[in-house]
Amino acid sequence: MADLLPPLMAAQVDAKTKVDEKVDYSNLPSPVPYEELHREAFMSLKADNFEGLRFDFTKALNQKFSLSHSVMMGPTEVPSQSAETIKIPTAHYEFGANYFEPKLMLIGRVMTDGRLNARLKADLTDKLIVKANAQITNEPHLSHAMFNFDYMGSDYRAQLQLGNSALIGATYIQSVTNRLSLGGEVFWAGVPRKSGIGYAARYESDKMVATAQVASTGAVVMNYVQKISEKVSLATDFMFNYFSRDVTASVGYDYILRQARVRGKIDSNGVASALLEERLSMGLNFLLSAELDHKKKDYKFGFGLTVG
Amino acid sequence: MESTISLKTKGKGKGSKGASSSDDKSKFDFVKEWSNWSLKKAKVATHYGFIPLIIIIGMNSDPKPNLFQLLSPV
Numbered sequence: 001m002a003d004l005l006p007p008l009m010a011a012q013v014d015a016k017t018k019v020d021e022k023v024d025y026s027n028l029p030s031p032v033p034y035e036e037l038h039r040e041a042f043m044s045l046k047a048d049n050f051e052g053l054r055f056d057f058t059k060a061l062n063q064k065f066s067l068s069h070s071v072m073m074g075p076t077e078v079p080s081q082s083a084e085t086i087k088i089p090t091a092h093y094e095f096g097a098n099y100f101e102p103k104l105m106l107i108g109r110v111m112t113d114g115r116l117n118a119r120l121k122a123d124l125t126d127k128l129i130v131k132a133n134a135q136i137t138n139e140p141h142l143s144h145a146m147f148n149f150d151y152m153g154s155d156y157r158a159q160l161q162l163g164n165s166a167l168i169g170a171t172y173i174q175s176v177t178n179r180l181s182l183g184g185e186v187f188w189a190g191v192p193r194k195s196g197i198g199y200a201a202r203y204e205s206d207k208m209v210a211t212a213q214v215a216s217t218g219a220v221v222m223n224y225v226q227k228i229s230e231k232v233s234l235a236t237d238f239m240f241n242y243f244s245r246d247v248t249a250s251v252g253y254d255y256i257l258r259q260a261r262v263r264g265k266i267d268s269n270g271v272a273s274a275l276l277e278e279r280l281s282m283g284l285n286f287l288l289s290a291e292l293d294h295k296k297k298d299y300k301f302g303f304g305l306t307v308g
Numbered sequence: 309m310e311s312t313i314s315l316k317t318k319g320k321g322k323g324s325k326g327a328s329s330s331d332d333k334s335k336f337d338f339v340k341e342w343s344n345w346s347l348k349k350a351k352v353a354t355h356y357g358f359i360p361l362i363i364i365i366g367m368n369s370d371p372k373p374n375l376f377q378l379l380s381p382v
Binding site: 059061062063064065067095097098099101106107108110114116118134136143 | 351354355358359361362363365366367369370371372373377378381
């Protein structure tokens with residue numbers, strides 16, 4: 001019968017049988033970690049735009065150990081009561097050391113004003129990973145630390161988070177079919193005494209990823225990413241808070257070319273932004289960033305160079 | 309300084325009620341103070357020692373880099 005069908009019909013029949021193949025429920029793939037649920041969407045929509053000059057130099061001493069020197073100069077925003085943003089020009093130098101091993105990763109960054117940013121990730125066993133993240137400053141009561149314990153099961157992941165001012169959280173995500181994973185989180189914060197619960201779902205295929213997340217803090221986030229080709233992907237995102245009634249929708253793109261990567265987005269708040277990373281030669285990357293906020297009339301441009 | 313003064317007066321007030329309850333309270337306060345003290349020391353140790361720790365671990369990994377490579381900007 002197959003040779004009597006015209007070629008187009010045969011192709012459609014093949015595609016349909018591929019999609020309907022029997023799902024082996026006992027052997028589902030491991031889901032994406034809960035905090036990386038929106039990973040693909042945030043790659044295009046939450047690119048790190050910066051303002052001013054940025055220079056990063058990473059020097060590798062051997063395969064595992066490297067030192068980094070970063071200089072950043074530019075206006076930084078200071079929170080103010082009035083509607084205008086107040087910017088103060090600052091310049092800082094940051095020294096960092098990184099150690100990467102298959103089972104242990106240590107990253108430390110210290111700035112000229114004494115602030116330390118420390119990260120640690122250790123694989124205690126095959127399935128249990130402990131991560132710690134701390135920001136320590138000289139001023140009292142402004143430091144914080146967070147410890148995460150992740151357990152990876154065959155088709156689920158569970159995580160426990162402990163934070164420094166009595167913050168406890170737990171997340172769980174489970175693969176339900178090959179493409180769909182569902183998860184939830186619960187947290188309790190001691191200092192402003194509140195607790196919250198949230199749910200998330202993620203559906204992915206080769207060409208698209210759709211995720212949705214609801215939390216009892218009132219935040220609802222939904223996003224959709226479509227991979228148009230190897231080089232191009234488009235993303236769209238919708239966030240709203242049902243208590244404060246803020247709504248934001250954005251559309252973004254991500255072009256991965258041979259020598260460059262361009263990511264940009266436009267927002268319903270009147271913000272258009274783009275980030276270009278161009279590889280000038282081996283190990284030398286040039287960055288250009290622009291963010292135009294037409295509603296607040298705040299225009300930010302940045303340029304930088306990354307070596308190593 | 310003000311907080312320590314207020315703790316002392318609270319302790320004196322409760323001591324008059326019953327010996328066992330004040331013992332439990334002081335044990336708990338002792339554990340809290342001890343954990344606060346150790347967290348403060350851990351914070352200072354991490355603040356000063358984390359980056360030197362990474363450098364020591366890195367300089368002892370193989371292939372062992374030499375001191376000149378650590379200090380030179382090239």
